Amino acid sequence: MKKQTITRRLIFPAAVTLGLMIISINAYDLSGAIQNVLLQEIVVYTSAILMFATIWLGPLFVNTLAFFRGASFSERMLASLITPVVWIAKTYAHFIGIYSFGELVFLILHPLILGNIGVNLLCVGISELICRHRLRAKGGAIRLFEAPGIAALIAGLIITFAGLWNGGHTYYYYYMDVYSWLFM
Amino acid sequence: MENKKHPLENNNLSRREFLKKTGGAAVMAGIAGMGLGVLPCCGPEGDNRVHHILPRDVYVPETVKRRADKPNIIFILTDDHRWDHLGCMGHPFLQTPNLDRIANEGVIFENSFVTTSLCSPSRASFLTGQYAHRHGVVTNHTPWNNSNTTFMEYIKAAGYDTAFIGKWHMPGRDLPQLRGIDHFITFTKEGGQGVYYDCPLIIDGVETSRPGKYITDDLTDFALEYIKRPRANPFCLYLSHKAVHFGFRPPKHLRGIYKGVDLQLPRESNIFNTYTNNHMFVGAPISMNMLYRNYCETIVSVDEQTGRLFSTMEVMGALDNTIIVYAGDNGHSWGEQGRYDKRHPYEESIRIPFMVRYPGEIRQPGRRVSQMALNIDLAPTLLDMIGIPVPEEMQGISLVPALKNPEAEIRSNFLYEHFPVFPIPIPGMTAVRTDQYKYITYHNDVRPAELYNLRKDPGEKNNIIRKPEFQALLSELRAELEKLKHETGYRYYTKG
Structure with missing residues (x-):
């Protein structure tokens, strides 16, 4: 596979997802002002679906495109995590000034924040398997299972499973117990 | 049915050990006076008896104690039930005939509010008649202080049989040492939030599994059993539902009753x-719509169970000598300007249903009172209704004048407060609400202050704080807010 320019193999896939996320968030936030009910519904549904796809499932697109444009695994991982990191930073902005530095650090382990990282890692792992499978099917000399991709897959699975087990209640209550122990 | 000692109970403390641990306060309290408080379950291992704890200094006039015709009291508290989700408040499809009956045969305070829109602080405010910054339960994480005095203590001392049945939901290593409660049924599952189905109950200190039980029905069953007990004294029942808190799970027979209904949520x-x-x-x-539909269906279950209470009281011939109060612990946003949940200072979050039925005291039943009532008014109102002077420590005011006289003035404004609750990105805030305006400030100015004209802008969509014509009013409201904070002894809590 030919290694394309950094713009094409790394910046473009990341920028598309990031750009779509920014547009969709703003479109969603502004949709309440649209007077036409049908148009409002179209904007709400389109922007909401795009928003969730980019925030939670972005690597399925980013990693896949970067893979076939010759990006290394590190580059693919970097490109894949840009959108979730920006979203997490945006989320963090709402907490700054309310909670202490220690609490903000602990917030990383919140099921929603950690879960976002986990689901994105899972998507990286899934994308890696799909890309490698497709490349092999086309006669490419590539191993289906490579350690970094499998590690992302397993880490993503563990985090996602832990976060969703028992409807998310178990992890959340442990999280809050630890919070109380540390900060109260 | 599996019964086991609940781990949160002080089940290893003997009476002597308990007294030793509470010695200092107890001695002071003991010197001060006599009461009749009890502590559920503080005996040695395996001993589930209810033990009396040291009395507190609660003053109840002898004339009240001796009064033979004291009314029974039933206080029904629901969770997250916002003010306009009642048939009698004009909800477009929700039908609540039994709850409406309280309003139609009593008084509904149409402008009722909580001083903190969050479960635990609000619940402690109902019990103590105090602001959160006074009773100390400022968030769902800050523990109940056993030195707090509840209105149930006074009522017990006045010669009542007392029961607390339902959601306690205040943090703390142990369940509370509630003085003045004879019979205590609660739950600790999921941090005290409980669950709608199969929720284990702690019945006077004994954890008891409840397989197959729907919690609103189950708590009502216990309430009915309590009401029907033969007794020489009047009773005071504090029935505190899990419903209609998040989870929003209606009982099976009500699932889907509003399927296909136009929910008429905000645009x-x-x-x-x-x-x-x-x-x-x-x-x-x-999804929002699914949650909202379930929320409405869950309210119907509360209405049904309230109907059972009515029926039983009627059959017993005790209905008209019973003070019935119904309230919610805070409101809930359902999409107003994209908002969801509570905590914030906007109307749908802070406004609650508050209704009182007591034919013996209420003039012109069916009346709607537009003056502002608060959750901290419950305790002084109930004490006043049975003739106990309102203690100075209570910061609410008695609503009895408004029950008797449609023209009675209650208050011209009140202080709203909220403290941050990790991990929710809502800052600490204080606000003053008058009958026309609301001025909101955020701790450390992490968000810009807000001012709304509630008459012209009931949805609080237009922040008028920068408009020149409101600057004089703004100065007045700022001064009023500071005055209220000073009068109530406000302090900011950083940990919650």
Whole structure:
């Protein structure tokens, strides 16, 4: 596979997802002002679906495109995590000034924040398997299972499973117990 | 049915050990006076008896103690039930005939509010008649202080049989040492929030599994059993439902009754509200419309069970000599300007249903009172209704004048307060609400202050704080807010 320019193999896939996320968030936030009910519904549904796809499932697109444009695994991982990191930073902005530095650090382990990282890692792992499978099917000399991709897959699975087990209640209550122990 | 000692109980403390641990305060209290408080379950291992704890200094006039015709009291508290979700408040499809009956045969305070829109602080305020910054339960994480005095203590001392049945939901290593409660049924599952189905109950200190039980029905069953007990004294029942808190699970026979109904949510609401604008920090990834439908169906179950209480009281011939109060612990946003949940200072979050039925005291039943009532008014109102002078420590005021006289003035404004609750991105705040305006300030100015004209802008969509014509009013409201904070002994809590 030919290694394309950094713009094409790394910046473009990341920028598309990031750009779509920014547009969709703003479109969603502004949709309440649209007077036409049908148009409002179209904007709400389109922007909401795009928003969730980019925030939670972005690597399925980013990693896949970067893979076939010759990006290394590190580059693919970097490109894949840009959108979730920006979203997490945006989320963090709402907490700054309310909670202490220690609490903000602990917030990383919140099921929603950690879960976002986990689901994105899972998507990286899934994308890696799909890309490698497709490349092999086309006669490419590539191993289906490579350690970094499998590690992302397993880490993503563990985090996602832990976060969703028992409807998310178990992890959340442990999280809050630890919070109380540390900060109260 | 599996019964086991609940781990949160002080089940290893003997009476002597307990007295030793509470010695200092107890001695002071003992010197001060006599009461009749009890502590559920503080005996040695395996001993589930209810033990009396040291009395507190609660003053109840002898004339009240000796009064033979004291009314029974039933206080029904629900969770997250906002003010306008009642048939009698004109909800477009929700039918609540039994709850409406309280209003139609009593008084509904149409402008009722909580001083903090969050479960635990509000619940402690109902019990103590105090602001959160006074009773100390400022968030769902800060523990109940056993030195707090509840109105149930006074009522017990006045010669009542007392029961607390339902949601306690205040943090602390142990269940509370509630003086003045004879019979205590509660739950600690999921941090005290409980669950709608199969929720284990702690019945006078004994954890008891409840397989197959729907919690609103189950708590009502216990309430009915308590009401029907033969007794020489009047009773005071504090029935505190889990419903209609998040989870919003109706009983099986009510599931889907509002399927296909036009929910008539605000125009700016949509099914994705619960997933966006950080709302996932307070809920689960379930669509707004589904949650709202379940919420309404769950309210119907509360209405049904309230009907059972009415029926039983009627059969017993005790209905008209019973003070019945119904209230919610805070409101709930359902998409107003994209908002979801509570905590914030906007109307749908802070406004609650508050209704009183007591034919013996209320003039012109069916009356709607537009003056502002608060959750901290419950305790002084109930004490006043049975003739106990309102203790100075209570910061609410008695609503009895408004029950008797449609023209009675209650208050011209009140202080709203909220303290940050990790991990929710809502800052600490204080606000003053008058009958026309609301001025909101955020701790450390992390967000810009807000001012709304509630008469012209009931949806609080237009922040008029920068408009020149309101600057004089703004100065007055700022001064009023500072005055209220000073009068109530406000302090900011950083940990919650």
